[in-house]
Amino acid sequence: MTQYKAPLDDLRFALYDVLGAEATLTALQGGDGHTRDLLDAVLEEAGKLSEQVLAPTNASGDEEGCHFDKATQTVTTPKGFKEAFRQFAEGGWAGLTMAEHFGGQALPSVLGTATTELFQSGNLSWSLYPLLSEGACHALELHGxxxxxxxxxxxxxxxxWTGTMCLTEPQAGSDLGLLKTRAEPTANNTYKITGTKIFISAGEHDLTENIIHLVLARLPDAPAGSRGxxxxxxxxxKLxxxxxxxxxxxxxxxxIEHKMGIRGSATCVMNFDAAEGYLIGQPxxxxxxxxxxxxxxxxxxxxxxxALSERALQNSLNYARERLQSRALSGxxxxxxxADNLLVQPDVRRMLLTQRAIVEGSRALLLYTALQTDIEARATDEAARKQASELVAFLIPIAKGVVTELAQESTKEALQIYGGxxxxxxxxxxxxxxxxxxxxxxxxxxxIQAADLLGRKILQLQGVxxxxxxxxxxxxxxxxxxxxxxxxxxxxxxTATKQWGDMTLQLAQRVQANPEELGAAxxxxxxxSGYIALAYMWARSAAAVSAGNQTAAFKQAKLDTAGFYFSRILPRCLTHQAAIEAGVGSLPTII
Amino acid sequence: MTQYKAPLDDLRFALYDVLGAEATLTALQGGDGHTRDLLDAVLEEAGKLSEQVLAPTNASGDEEGCHFDKATQTVTTPKGFKEAFRQFAEGGWAGLTMAEHFGGQALPSVLGTATTELFQSGNLSWSLYPLLSEGACHALELHGxxxxxxxxxxxxxxxxWTGTMCLTEPQAGSDLGLLKTRAEPTANNTYKITGTKIFISAGEHDLTENIIHLVLARLPDAPAGSRGxxxxxxxxxKLxxxxxxxxxxxxxxxxIEHKMGIRGSATCVMNFDAAEGYLIGQPxxxxxxxxxxxxxxxxxxxxxxxALSERALQNSLNYARERLQSRALSGxxxxxxxADNLLVQPDVRRMLLTQRAIVEGSRALLLYTALQTDIEARATDEAARKQASELVAFLIPIAKGVVTELAQESTKEALQIYGGxxxxxxxxxxxxxxxxxxxxxxxxxxxIQAADLLGRKILQLQGVxxxxxxxxxxxxxxxxxxxxxxxxxxxxxxTATKQWGDMTLQLAQRVQANPEELGAAxxxxxxxSGYIALAYMWARSAAAVSAGNQTAAFKQAKLDTAGFYFSRILPRCLTHQAAIEAGVGSLPTII
Structure with a gap:
């Protein structure tokens, strides 16, 4: 069984010392009250909910999984999920960042991101039920x-209630232009939706009395492809x-699907059989x-x-402290x-520092990006909003693509420290x-993230x-x-940032000559890009320790991890640069 | 459900064209009959057994798992395992490389390695039952x-019957010096063995009527640590x-343990309660x-x-061929x-070529190493035996350590190609x-492999x-x-090989000054080392295509993959070099 303790000190360090979030947030429209005191209080409550209610259901939820009853077409979620959702709803967490006139608390997105980390560390499977609601809320808010x-x-x-996002179909995954679900207008301004959607997280469950599906479908007169x-x-x-x-x-x-993981999350096949639907936004x-x-x-x-990397790190660090095996190389x-504990082994420290560098670097990058979404939404200055919007567009594929890939490495190393x-x-x-x-x-x-970054954010939008x-x-x-x-x-x-710029320019030229170079690079x-972004976050973290009021050991750990990142992780750019320079000629046709 | 087809063409290419195994094997003592015809016939039979009997039980065996009955302390293996083992035994596979006077067929180890690949691709969990027997056979042959x-x-x-190797105890994993199982001499020249062993593969099962455990334990007068x-x-x-x-x-x-994978393999806690044992070799x-x-x-x-990477590659390649999604970047x-298939996407080809480079490079390296074990055992010339023995000692940690790590990447990329x-x-x-x-x-x-390579094979044995x-x-x-x-x-x-030598010398000096540098590097x-070894195998593979009688497409694929390896994988050495040079100073104490 794994432990989890909400990493509030690290979150506060990233938010206030590294990113200066308090000054930024209180200067935004509607941000008067978004002081450190308020934010800290929210983080503490989220930490408690995660540690006490969610974290204990993580392993049991995985073992139990969701159960689907074919006769009634209902899903039973694992023990404890419903009660956790009740407490989550009662605590007002579902509307944390939503506007007050919809019943939300209008708190900053960056705070939502921080609390989401805590909830996801507690129980990722469970966290998918409210997560999908969030997407549905945004769609309804913006387009309804x-x-x-x-x-x-x-x-x-x-x-x-909760929400879903119904996009994927068996023949339409990354390419949504291929989707076939149909929407036929009726006399009363509603539509009959017919088709099959797959991989629908929280498509059916027993946590709430109703579920709102947001569904992509084609009208009878729709053009082919993604424009229809x-x-x-x-x-x-029905209501x-x-x-x-x-x-x-x-x-x-x-x-429901039987999956490798997130077994407490109901991943559903959803059948729409002339279901009543309402059009949102324009046809x-x-x-x-x-x-x-x-x-x-x-x-x-x-x-x-x-979130996964943080919890995995906490446990592998504890294990390395407590497991006695072999002796230090110098006696x-x-x-x-x-025997000595595992921490005396430099190779074990390498695995732990790799995790730390990934976890804390990722946290700073994700919160930095979230803070930009707050600036984008609520800065008083339009130029600031515009700039933040460009930064968000650019950073999202990095924050999603790189952090999720590094989490594969981080969780793998955490497991590795446990040996068999x-x-x-x-x-x-x-x-x-x-x-x-x-x-x-x-x-x-x-x-897809990579193509979005290089193809759309760098080349199409000219890398603003x-x-x-x-x-x-x-x-x-x-x-x-x-x-x-x-x-x-x-x-x-x-130096690395300068090289990044130079390489981007060269690459843009190559792609202009041959669009296949885009996919090759x-x-x-x-x-x-991700390794440079994390390097920037680690340099800022190192710069931030002097001003903070944390313990000397806390500060030293940040400086040590920054040094580790620069000497042992950042050089990975060399390999990626070589691969980029190899070009599409290195990826010949496969039959 | 995944498919599997024994990759006989690739195996033959590696064995005969790249490694020249026929000439080597027929020149060894007792190798007169080990011609290509004989080897090919054995490979074909192994391929059939794997495709027809083992491969179909892979997924079902995982889903069913092993079952332990507490009352009778017996293990039931998944459906089909027992019948597969019966066919394996009847085919004489258990004794393939064992000496004829023990009932074996005395075929070369390199052939055993090749057939082991086929069986492990068919069903890794199942293959662990005969694998552990092999270890026990070697111990009995050499020391009994x-x-x-x-x-x-x-x-x-x-x-x-089958065999096991009982090493690990709860407090003694990588550090076997900590083990506590006791052996007390009795009057009749046997010993009473008492203790608990964990992680014992095939410790109990229903495939055979008896199981021979090889158990590490301490005699009453044993010195402390690994020398006792x-x-x-x-x-x-008893017999x-x-x-x-x-x-x-x-x-x-x-x-039995509930594990992440190899769920058809019974991983047992074994209790020895004054069990009758015989000492093998010296106290x-x-x-x-x-x-x-x-x-x-x-x-x-x-x-x-x-084996896992090969089967994963076969399926991801098929999927990339058949899955229609999006269009090529150039139309x-x-x-x-x-829509176009996934193969038109350069990024998908990157993932496929990464897998191919790993799979075929690993195969050549593993067969090369196995061939050296045959030379070590049966060359007519003592100097050749000595040299092969040194090569084997040096290559084993690379073949184990690097190939298994690259298999993480390879199987991950194969899954990634399938998307959700x-x-x-x-x-x-x-x-x-x-x-x-x-x-x-x-x-x-x-x-442990890394420490064995650098600490023992390079520094202690002076890198012979x-x-x-x-x-x-x-x-x-x-x-x-x-x-x-x-x-x-x-x-x-x-160039890379030269750098490898230079770096090794510098590293040896640093370790002499501070033994902690060993663990840091x-x-x-x-x-x-692994990436250089694979580069050598890929260069040999590219050199070998001119002489072979394969199709032009087969040869081109080898040349393409070799080119891919050199331009996009070998540069990873740059990153590892930077990490090595960072030294132990980059891995400060963690409390």
Whole structure:
């Protein structure tokens, strides 16, 4: 069984010392009250809920899994999930970042990101039920009309219902242009939705009395491909005029998937059989509407990588402290014990520092990105909003793509420290590896993130976000150019960032000559960008320790991990650069 | 459900064209008959057994798992395992490489390695039952007396019984010096063995009527630590004088583990309660005796990495061929279909070529190493035997450590190509990832392999094996220096090999000054060495295509993959070099 303690000190360090979130947030529109005191109080409550209610259901939920009853087409979630959701709803967590007039608390997104980390560390499977609601809320908020919001959004914000996002079909995964689900208009301004959706998280469950599905489908006159897709609301139960539940709608789960991990999350096949639906937004503009919530969803999946890695690290560090095996290379460190602990082994420290560098670097990057979404939404200055918006667009594929991939490594190393004991289910480490394996796949595979970064954010949008980001790094480097204590970080960061810019320009030219070069370079470019972004976060973390009021040991750990990152992780860029330079000629046709 | 087809063409290419195994084997003592015809016939039969009998039980065996009955302390293996073992035994596979006077067929080890790949691809969990027997056979052959061999070895060679290796205890994993199991001498020259062993593969099962345990334990007068360990034979059933089974011995399974993968393999807690045992070899020399079989066991685990990666690659390649999704970057490749297949995406080819480079490079390296074990055992020239022995000692930690780690990447990329469908149990890809996760842990973790390579094989033994290996690479490079078609491979190979030698010397000096430097560099040095070894195998593969009689497409695929390896995988050495140079200063104390 694994332990979990909410890493509040690390979260506060990242939020306040590294990112200066308090000053930023209180200067935003509606941010007067978003002081450190308020934020800290929220983080503490979220930490308690996660430690006390969610964390204990993580292993049992995995073992028990969800159960589907074919006769009634109902899903039973694992023991404890329903009660946890009740407490979550009662605590107002479902509406944490939603506007007050929908019943939310209008707290900053960056705080939502921080609390999401805590909940996901507690129980990733469970956290998927409210996560999908969040996406549905955003869609309804941005694209629904007043009647739709009143009717469908408010109950989700209150935590009485949950939402889903129904995109994927058997023949339409990464390529949603291939989807076939049909929507036929009826006389009363509703639509009959017919088709089969797969991989629908929280498509059916027993946590709430109703579920609101947001469904992509084609109208009869829809153009082929991705420009002919519209977005619809389909409620599990039809509603009476007063919003109370009426008869079942013609939508039901046909099966749940048996998966490698996140076994407490109900991944459903959803059958729509002329189900009553309401169009949201404009006809044929459904994909664009979906994409407006994609950023939030992708950021949240990046946070899943952080959340799993954090909990895996906590446990592997404890194990390395307590497991006695062999002696230090330079002689017994604990001669009065039968053997030394694993921490005396430099190779074990290498695995632990790798995890730390990934976890804390990822946390800073994710919170940095989330903070930009707050600036984007609520800065008083339009130019600031615009710049933040570009930064978000640019950083999302990195935050999702790289953090989720690094979580594979991080959870793997955590298991490795346990040796053979890591492979045994009851020790809990293997669940993190299994759970983590989904996050490079859903909400856009790593390849999709890479294509989004290089193809859309760099080439199509001419790298505006990249330029802002590089300018910010350059300013940071200049600001600290004379800081002796940061010398070993600032120089390499400035050099690597310069190379990043040069490489991007060269690559853009090559892609112009041959579009296939985009696909040949994209994933390595994604990693390269991610390692620079994390280097920037680690340099900022190292720069931040001088001002903070933490213990000397806490500060030293940050400086040590920053040094480790720069000397042993950042050099991975060399490999990715070589791969990028190899070009599409290195990827010949396969028959 | 996944498919499997024995990769006989690739095996033959590696064996005959790349490694010249026929000429080598027929020149060895007792090797007259070991012609290509004979080897091919054996490979074909092994392929049939794997495809037809083992492969169909892989997914079902995982789903069903092993069942332990507490009352009778018996294990029921999954459906089909017993019948498969019967066919395996009847085919004489259990004694394939064992001496004829024990009932074996005395075929070369390299052939055993090749057939082991086929069986492990078919069903890794199942293959662990005969694998552990092999280790026990080697121990009995090398260290048992005539009476012990007659009594215990022959029935295993005949496939009537199986064997185990009982090393690990709860407090003694990587550090066997900590083990506590006791052996007390009795009047009749036997010993009473008492203690608990964990993680015992095939410790209890229903495939055969008896099981022979090889158990590490301490005699009453044993010195503390690893120099006080002896090796004992404990038979599940005591034997009558004629070798027939008598009463149960006081050894039994107490439980089986619930594991992340290899769920068809019974991983047992074994309780010895004054069980009757026989000492093998000298008192207190048990660990040395165990180590003589370690090479074979570690090589076989390296082969597991290959076997899983091969099957995962076959399926991900098929999927990439058949799955229609999106269009090629430079325009529709299959305009008459609703979408192009995944193969048109350079990023998907990158994932496939990564797998191919790992799979076929690993196969060549493992067979090369196995061939050296045949030379070591049966060359007519003593100097050749000595050199092969040094090469084997040097290559085993690489073959085990690096191939198993690369199998993590390879199986992960195979799953990734399936997108979300890779996460669904019934598609079978996630089982490869789960099964693969054990192989970097058992038979010595990657950290243990790294320490063995750098600490023992390079520094203690003064790198004799490395020198032979580097000389061989240098000779190969010189031989092909003027070959235009290999120019892009030979130059980088020669340069990288030179750097490897230089780095090794520098590292040796640093370790002399501070032994902690060994642990700080070992794992990165292991990877670095592995990537050079694979580069050599790929250069040899590219050089071999000109002489072979395969199709042009087959040859082109080898050249393409070699080019891919050199341009996109070999540069990983840059990162590992930087990490090695960072030294132990980059791995500060963690409290």
């Amino acid at each position: 009309n007043d009647w739709q919001r009143e009717r469908f959004l408010k109950p989700i914000v209150e935590g009485r 897709i519209s977005l619809f609301i389909v409620s599990k139960f 009476n005029d007063d919003g109370s539940l009426a008869a079942r709608n013609a939508v039901a789960a046909g099966a 044929h503009k459904g994909l664009a509407a979906m994409f407006t919530m994609m950023n939030a969803a992708r950021l949240a999946v990046g946070v899943q990588g952080l 017994a460190a604990f001669p009065d014990k039968p 004991h890591g492979y045994i289910a009851e020790n809990g480490m293997e669940q993190f590896v299994r759970d983590a394996r989904i996050i490079t796949l859903y909400e856009g595979t790593t390849g 976000g990249l330029k802002y980001f590089m300018q910010e790094i350059a300013a940071f480097c200049q600001q600290h150019a004379k800081d002796e204590s940061l010398r070993s970080l600032i120089g390499p960061l400035a 994209a994933t390595d470019y994604l990693y390269y | 007396n005539d009476w012990q061999r007659e009594r215990f070895l022959k029935p295993i060679v005949e496939g009537r 360990i002896s090796l004992f034979i404990v038979s599940k059933f 009558n004088d004629d070798g027939s089974l008598a009463a149960r011995n006081a050894v039994a399974a107490g439980a 207190h020399k048990g660990l040395a005796a165990m180590f003589t079989m370690m090479n074979a066991a570690r090589l076989a685990v390296g082969v597991q990495g290959l 529709a490749a299959f305009p008459d279909k609703p 469908h890779g996460y669904i149990a019934e598609n079978g890809m996630e089982q490869f990832v789960r099964d693969a996760r054990i192989i970097t842990l058992y038979e010595g973790t990657t950290g 094996g490395l020198k032979y290996f580097m000389q061989e690479i240098a000779a190969f490079c010189q031989q092909h220096a003027k070959d235009e078609s290999l120019r892009s491979l030979i130059g980088p190979l020669a 070992a794992t990165d040095y292991l990877y670095y």
